[in-house]
Amino acid sequence: MVSKKRVDYGFNGFRVPIIPKAPRSARRRGPFNKAAEDGRVCAIELLASLAGQLLQESESSASSNASEGNNQPAFSQGVIEQDRQNEVKPLKKEEIHQGSCAESTIKTEVGSQNSSQKPPPHSKTDFSKGHVSVNNGSDIWEKVEGDVKSEIFKWDNKFGNYSNRLVKASEKFRESSDGKMKNGFKQEQKAGSSCFRGSNLADKCSLKDHLELYVSPTLINSKSNIKSPFHRKSSPSASFSRRGNVVKLGSRDDDENFLRCKRVCTKSKAFRSPRRIAHRRIRNLMSSKYWKTAPKLKDCELSRSDLGVPHYHKRKTCYGFERFQNNTFIKKRKIVDRVSGVTSDGGFSSESVSNSPQKGTDGDKPSSSAKLHVAKAKDSHVKFSIKSIRIPELYIEVPETATVGSLKRTIMEAVMAILGGGAHVGVLHHGKKVRDDSRTLVQTGISCNENLDTLSFMLEPVSLQAPTICAGDPSSQCETSQLTRPIETPALDSDITDTLHDSPLLTYPSNLIESNHETTSSLADTTVDKITPDCRALVPVPASAEALAVVPVSQKTKRSEFVQRRTRRPFSVTEVEALVHAVEELGTGRWRDVKLRAFENADHRTYVDLKDKWKTLVHTATISPQQRRGEPVPQELLDRVLAAHAFWSQHQAKQHGKHQAGSGTLKITEASAERPCVC
DNA sequence: CTTAGGG
DNA sequence: CCCTAAG
Numbered sequence: 001m002v003s004k005k006r007v008d009y010g011f012n013g014f015r016v017p018i019i020p021k022a023p024r025s026a027r028r029r030g031p032f033n034k035a036a037e038d039g040r041v042c043a044i045e046l047l048a049s050l051a052g053q054l055l056q057e058s059e060s061s062a063s064s065n066a067s068e069g070n071n072q073p074a075f076s077q078g079v080i081e082q083d084r085q086n087e088v089k090p091l092k093k094e095e096i097h098q099g100s101c102a103e104s105t106i107k108t109e110v111g112s113q114n115s116s117q118k119p120p121p122h123s124k125t126d127f128s129k130g131h132v133s134v135n136n137g138s139d140i141w142e143k144v145e146g147d148v149k150s151e152i153f154k155w156d157n158k159f160g161n162y163s164n165r166l167v168k169a170s171e172k173f174r175e176s177s178d179g180k181m182k183n184g185f186k187q188e189q190k191a192g193s194s195c196f197r198g199s200n201l202a203d204k205c206s207l208k209d210h211l212e213l214y215v216s217p218t219l220i221n222s223k224s225n226i227k228s229p230f231h232r233k234s235s236p237s238a239s240f241s242r243r244g245n246v247v248k249l250g251s252r253d254d255d256e257n258f259l260r261c262k263r264v265c266t267k268s269k270a271f272r273s274p275r276r277i278a279h280r281r282i283r284n285l286m287s288s289k290y291w292k293t294a295p296k297l298k299d300c301e302l303s304r305s306d307l308g309v310p311h312y313h314k315r316k317t318c319y320g321f322e323r324f325q326n327n328t329f330i331k332k333r334k335i336v337d338r339v340s341g342v343t344s345d346g347g348f349s350s351e352s353v354s355n356s357p358q359k360g361t362d363g364d365k366p367s368s369s370a371k372l373h374v375a376k377a378k379d380s381h382v383k384f385s386i387k388s389i390r391i392p393e394l395y396i397e398v399p400e401t402a403t404v405g406s407l408k409r410t411i412m413e414a415v416m417a418i419l420g421g422g423a424h425v426g427v428l429h430h431g432k433k434v435r436d437d438s439r440t441l442v443q444t445g446i447s448c449n450e451n452l453d454t455l456s457f458m459l460e461p462v463s464l465q466a467p468t469i470c471a472g473d474p475s476s477q478c479e480t481s482q483l484t485r486p487i488e489t490p491a492l493d494s495d496i497t498d499t500l501h502d503s504p505l506l507t508y509p510s511n512l513i514e515s516n517h518e519t520t521s522s523l524a525d526t527t528v529d530k531i532t533p534d535c536r537a538l539v540p541v542p543a544s545a546e547a548l549a550v551v552p553v554s555q556k557t558k559r560s561e562f563v564q565r566r567t568r569r570p571f572s573v574t575e576v577e578a579l580v581h582a583v584e585e586l587g588t589g590r591w592r593d594v595k596l597r598a599f600e601n602a603d604h605r606t607y608v609d610l611k612d613k614w615k616t617l618v619h620t621a622t623i624s625p626q627q628r629r630g631e632p633v634p635q636e637l638l639d640r641v642l643a644a645h646a647f648w649s650q651h652q653a654k655q656h657g658k659h660q661a662g663s664g665t666l667k668i669t670e671a672s673a674e675r676p677c678v679c
Numbered sequence: 680c681t682t683a684g685g686g
Numbered sequence: 687c688c689c690t691a692a693g
Contacts (some may be wrong), residue, residue, distance in 0.1 A: 566687065592681060607681075612687065615684085686688075 404444055405437025569604055571613050576633055579610055580617070580640050587648040588614060617641045 381400065408425040427434040427446075434444055571579070582598035591607035591614075599605040620628050621638035 568687070589682070591683095608683095609687075611681095611683075680693105682693080683691090685690085 400442040401440045403437055404434050404439050404441065404446070407441060407446075408437060566604075570630055573631065573633060573637070575599075575602075575605070576613070576617065576637055579613060580637050580644065583614060583648070584640065584644045587651065588645070589648070614641075614645075618645045621645075 404427050408427055429444055429446060578598040579594065582594040586593050586597065588611075591611045594610050595605065595607040599610060617633070617638070618641055620633060621642045625635075
């Protein structure tokens, strides 16, 4: 724990009070954890995004020659260096960026600009917007460079500090900073992928991984905010801001992994898109890791210290975590929204002017079910978030004018990133599949808040005889083929052939474990109405921050629904009598004995039940008869309850008093005096 | 697993 | 009744 914490702090840069031996509750509810987490997440996100971006870049060939670097920043480094050997600045930048796992996009652009001696006005603009908030033209580069350097430097030092655990990571990073980014990156990627896809993410997503990811983000961040880079060290705000710019994600799994990502688009598609993708991807990874490692958290408290310990086995835990995450994210988002202007992540700026639909997608694990949250933003953008057990939840903001097709693509991208395979996204509105991709969201009515809840979407893995996946919230569990089919089949795209079984999404049994039990109960609903609330993929996400908070709640609610509650079994008078009698003799505080004595054969009555019943009995006896409900309990019994309660309460109090200051003699006296009375 | 309490 | 923190 301690070591972990240290590490975390190092990353965050600020000290979070450690609550070492504090009671669980304290740890859990401590406000600090949250902050720490935020910072971490952000960092991770950033890093992840970078890594992802790099990957993406390498994959995407859309970029122009000028920005060749974008495509394969990591791998092309050698080339770049040589090419720009002459140009000191560019080169350095290049190195720096790589070292920091920065996004190739920006980096590249910068480099190219430099090489051309003067960055085009617009280029500059972009640059400043995206990564730096510098207004000057000529010295901008220098500034950047210098800052970056210093940043890196610091960074290294830091590394040293928390290197105990991160040895590997640090090495990697250093290497990368030296220009061996490639390796580092690869490794990182590896780690990410493994985490991402590995069944036992927990193992793979060790702290180390986290760390790795972490580091990069920070650097990036520094880049973004040249002026107040690293040092900010993750003050909470910094974290948030970063997140805001980039994306927010949380990842949720069956086990409670959820990823949420919100991103605002910036302008040039070419410029950003790779990055976006990268972000997405990374996030997915990160989220998954994060998520996996995330301990059980409740009430929005996440304790970093627990990282690395997979808690997701337990449903409860998971749920708690989920909730927590949701809340956290929301909060973060709020903050971000506020700060967004200040901090800009390379590619994403809150004031996105993008004309292209924004897609934010993240996926941590493939999931058959996904939920899409849609919210109409003030800026006439519709925000979508995909949430699922396996696929992290994410927020997507797209212009109202975005077409259904673009929406589908957006989601698809996310899915692809997650699954690595092809997938189709089906959009259902009012239970009907929206086939016309050319229509805009507005035209379709998806952008209207009132109708948002009528929106659903389904993921339709295509490449393999992809089965359609019902998008639904985790609880709804539309993942199973049985569930999905009935629902989806009707709306399937002709081009999609599905077999749920073969779906890549379904290939993660481990993930499904948890959900499976729950699924059972939900099956009926799901099957019955196609895309009803439970199966509804799209859920409106209120634009307002407050509204956002609702999401978690609803989830929570849904969750609880799945946990079947024991059937209520009111205590009969006979039982009450037995209970009262037993308590009279044994006193309160010995419920196990009471159970054994009076309810030995009543399997459905646990000692907790008895305790609770006694509690209610006392209450009942306390209130006026008119206020009592249910089967009336003889007043005589209630009187006894009160008497016993009073007696034992007193007894207990005395016991305490004695223990604390009483003398042995006194104790004996009191004890002997009292007991007899009762028996 | 038990207790004790809050929900 | 449920859920948890603590012991």
